[in-house]
Amino acid sequence: DGEFACCSTEDRQEMQALWHEIWSAQFTGRRVQVAQSVFEDLFEREPDAKNLFGRVNVENIDSPEFKAHCIRVVNGLDTAISLLDDPFTLIKQLDHLGKQHQNRDGVKKEHFELMGRSFLKVMPQVSSCFNAASWSRCFDGIARRISSHLSA
Ligand code: HEM
Numbered sequence: 019d020g021e022f023a024c025c026s027t028e029d030r031q032e033m034q035a036l037w038h039e040i041w042s043a044q045f046t047g048r049r050v051q052v053a054q055s056v057f058e059d060l061f062e063r064e065p066d067a068k069n070l071f072g073r074v075n076v077e078n079i080d081s082p083e084f085k086a087h088c089i090r091v092v093n094g095l096d097t098a099i100s101l102l103d104d105p106f107t108l109i110k111q112l113d114h115l116g117k118q119h120q121n122r123d124g125v126k127k128e129h130f131e132l133m134g135r136s137f138l139k140v141m142p143q144v145s146s147c148f149n150a151a152s153w154s155r156c157f158d159g160i161a162r163r164i165s166s167h168l169s170a
Contacts, residue, residue, distance in 0.1 A: 022105035024159025025152065030102040032152035036145050037099050052144055053088035054079055059136035060129075067132070070124050098160045112163040120167055127168045130161040 025033070041048060058079065061068050068076050075083035094115055101108035119125045134157055142148040 022102075022108055022159065022163075024162070025102070025155040029152040029155045032149045033099055033156040034102065036141070036148060036153065037096070039147070040141075040144055041096075048144070049092045050085050050088045052140060053092045054085070055140045055143075056133065056136045057084075057088065059139055060133050063132050063136065064129065067129055070122065070129075095160070099156070102156060109163065112160060116164045116167055119164060125168060127165045127170050130165040130168075134158055134161055 040052065057071075057076075061076075070076075071084070071087065074087035075081040078084060097111060098108060098115075101111055134154065137157060138150060138154065141153060142150070
């Protein structure tokens with residue numbers, strides 16, 4: 019417990035710089051758009067995953083309900099990325115997120131792997147200096163910890 023050694027200091031810096039670059043872009047809907055694209059890609063890979071998001075109006079990705087969900091997910095990731103410099107707190111935060119996901123029936127480890135691939139597809143489209151290796155090491159570490167108690 020307390021260790022979060024998945025990604026190096028350079029990886030963290032790369033990920034934090036990339037994250038900052040994206041959100042400082044000119045238009046404010048950026049966070050929502052990135053998450054919407056990630057979910058669209060995820061649902062193409064795994065159409066059944068859509069059923070998990072009925073409560074947040076997944077039938078209409080542009081609905082206020084689904085956009086608000088997107089913001090919650092991106093903000094969750096934002097918090098985790100900021101905490102990469104404080105691994106003890108990060109782990110507690112990720113375990114908290116993990117419990118929230120355990121409470122949602124049908125959410126599986128596999129979904130987090132698929133989402134990782136979706137991010138890998140979307141991020142290069144919105145960033146000029148995307149470092150896939152650093153991003154993946156950090157993202158996978160975060161995702162693996164959140165999903166560690168979910169079924170495969
Ligand atoms: C690093 C990746 C992820 C982060 C940071 C994240 C973050 C969040 C956050 C902050 C919430 C809101 C929690 C709440 O208010 O109770 C949430 C809800 C949820 N997440 Fe995730 N999530 C991630 C990946 C996933 C994946 C891969 C799936 C499954 C495909 C998933 C399924 C859900 C579901 C079903 C909800 C509840 C939606 C509702 O309100 O009905 N999440 N997530």
